[in-house]
Amino acid sequence: MTASDRPQPAGTSAASADDATMLLFAPGTAPDAAAVGDRALLGALVEAEAGWVGAQADLGLVSQETAAEVVAALGAPADYPVADIAADAASGGNPVIPFLAHARQKVAGLPGADALHRGLTSQDVMDTAMVLVLGRTIAVVSARLEAVISGFSALSRSYRSTPCLAHTLTQAALPTTAGLRFAHWTRSVADAREELARVVPTVQLGGAAGTRAALGEIRAENEAGLSGTDFEAAWAARLGLAAAGYPWHVDRLRVLGWAQALAGVSLAGQRVARDVLTGARTEVGELREAGGGGSSAMPQKSNPTVSVLLSRTGQEAPGLLATVAQAVGQAVDERPDGAWHAEWTALARLQLGALTSARLLGDLADRLEVDAGAMRRNLEAAGPGVVSERLVHALAPDVTKTQITEALGAAADAGDARERLAAVVPAARRSDLGALLDPAAYTGEATALVDRILATLTTLDPDSSAEDPSKGSDS
Template sequence: MPSDAPVPGAFDRGLLAPVAVGQDALVSDEAVLGALVGAELGLVRAWAAVGALPRADADEMGAAWGGHPDARAARSRAAGIDAAELAEAAVAGGNPVIPLVGLLKQTLPERLRPWVHRGATSQDILDTALMLVARDAVDAVLASLAEAEQHLAAFAAEHRDTVAAARTLAQHAVPTTVGLRAAGWLSGLGRASTRLRQLTLPAQLGGAAGTRASFRELGGDAAAALPAHYAEALGLDDAGMVWHTSRWPVTELADALVQATDALGKLAGDVVTLSRTEIGELSAGEGGGSSAMPQKNNPVAAVLIRSAALRAPQLAATLHLCAALAEDERPAGAWHAEWPTLRELLRLTLGASAHAAVLSAALRVDLAAVARNLALTHGLILAERLSIVLTPVIGADRVAGLVAAAGAGGDVAGLLRDMPETAGLDIDGLLDPAGYTGDAAVAVERMIGEEHP
């Protein structure tokens, strides 16, 4: 072997995708292989459920293939089939199901072999397997999001009344609270979780061109119930219709995953900004150092989450393009392009949500930095309030003069006290940022109460 030849083994261990390292086992080739075997076993169980195959024979086939189709550990063993060898064999037919069927038949006695893949087409098994993988991945994402939401709810409650500078278009705007900002993060994660929980992840069983003619031919009228039993055996939804070229299960899944990474990206982006050295309002525990700058304490978890959030939308766009180009009764290439794209989108969401659970638990506020930044503009943070309250009292021109004085570091409170027209005003209260946070506290309480009663 030449010295510069690649070392045999896994192609992608996450060396260039650190956001997913340690979090992507559920979407590995082994997991997909296990799901493919599970999908084939689910079909065997369905034939038994409609009375076409003795249950004892179905159990024998299940035992040969690692147990119940939804047994994750058993499916990962995948009847002793090697994922790398199957991948090589898949090239000839363009998908891994074709060689898999032959390998599965070799594990069985001759009398049971006709029941392997009975009536199905490769797309039935592969689509179903990807839905099995997606279901497991979505469950893991939901668990990570729930953990992050719990941490953010506690953080929002703790800082409900911590007044900070809101920023619009990168500039100080009006006062807000750290708690309200966190409630916004929480709202985004909560909506994403709701959408993920509401997904329909269906089994696929249509036969060669979606007519299910093969099942009717093989099983008679009893085969009409086969798709429902198939979905039930696998713990998936029954879509009712065949979705070989109506790819809404894939695009809806993709959109829900991107909604999650969007919300995670918003959280991470704010953490990156607010932890800047010159801002310093937030920290997220011990960060990562630099190969050249030993003083660095980088917000690595937030950085990794952002890397996923930046990539995810274009993966979903690819899946929508594939759906739009799903011609005839089975797409030529568009279907094939979905597989790695969906897997990578699941992988990124798994990694981003896992890092978010850690990040949200580590968030800390530097109260001194928050107060320092709030006071940076010498009262200009309250310019909107001064305009609303004082324009009817002293006129717009004199309010503009006060704002200019504040911008120059002037004593706005002193100037106001020198004006006869303001004698009845609570000047200190007027210039207190805590008095101009509107419904922030109420919104935090509502958010925490609705999402985390």
């Protein structure tokens, strides 16, 4: 029975692949959904099985010509009925089983048909396919983040010494510079990119229960002096992945590491977005997104939509990461009973979040506008209290901290503060008060820190670029 034959709830029809995307629930993700969607996974399943046939040819177990015929017969993802495979996956608990049913039909009658999936189990193929998708995701996200780092670095340099108000625990604190704030954005994104660079996508090869027993049977049939390590290395080489050296079917901490690296991208994006959303408030007015989103009811509005979507994506990441973390601890026996399955959607959505966040960060870097005048006005509006730390150090021991606190607390503005302080400052020190009360002159090492932070940034290998699915690649 196919998906179209099954009874449907009243008012519904059999779901197509497009019907199941749920993109309307996740604005901003559409350009990247295909990169981690059903077709991407199905393509990776085809590639994994084709790579396994090719690996056997590389090991001399089948001829290269025979393997090429089988691989050609497997076809492309578009040749497989996604909706039917998805529906039939329920019976075996994973999509590899129904996918293989279609794949075997395609290669039936070919001399090398028995090489398809020989010695593998569904977890080998599912895990390896997920890793293939993951590797491509990481390459694209890393390339996008490199562009973001460049954009934020330029922004930081442009506003290196622009004074603005720092906040701690939501309250006005001391003067800082916009450049230093932007430099910290840049460093956060760079940290996320560097975590991605540490991910090593590896094939999974264990066989039915992680013992690779079936590989021994293949060796015996062909009288080949091969080990499981040889099979793993050949498969990894075919797929452009690393070889772990052993089955990791229940050693899932590596999956948690992948999930953490992906979540880090979304969280770095959220961290930047929260600053922008605060700065873009009407009463603050320090930041704005050029060409911001409109309102269905209020035509005067220009909403910071990119930052809103970045914040949304970041808020989703911890829950998805928690799902993967819980699955790691539940990876019992030689194949987990549900924990393995729980990883799939969480990891896919974390990949989608990382892709979306990296792209939106690039949009933000391109369209962010900074109002230095508003920053100066807000700094001055915070009052002379923002330089109280400086006054305590500069006027001691002639003036006590209590006297400074009382003078600033009663002052209406900087001019009033100067007069009140002049009343308690020795005459010889009164000429210093104007400079001491200037908040723009109390930014510490902010400009030097901008240079120091930006100097810590590294660039990716220029050969590590990846095609961007949002630019029209075929995923």
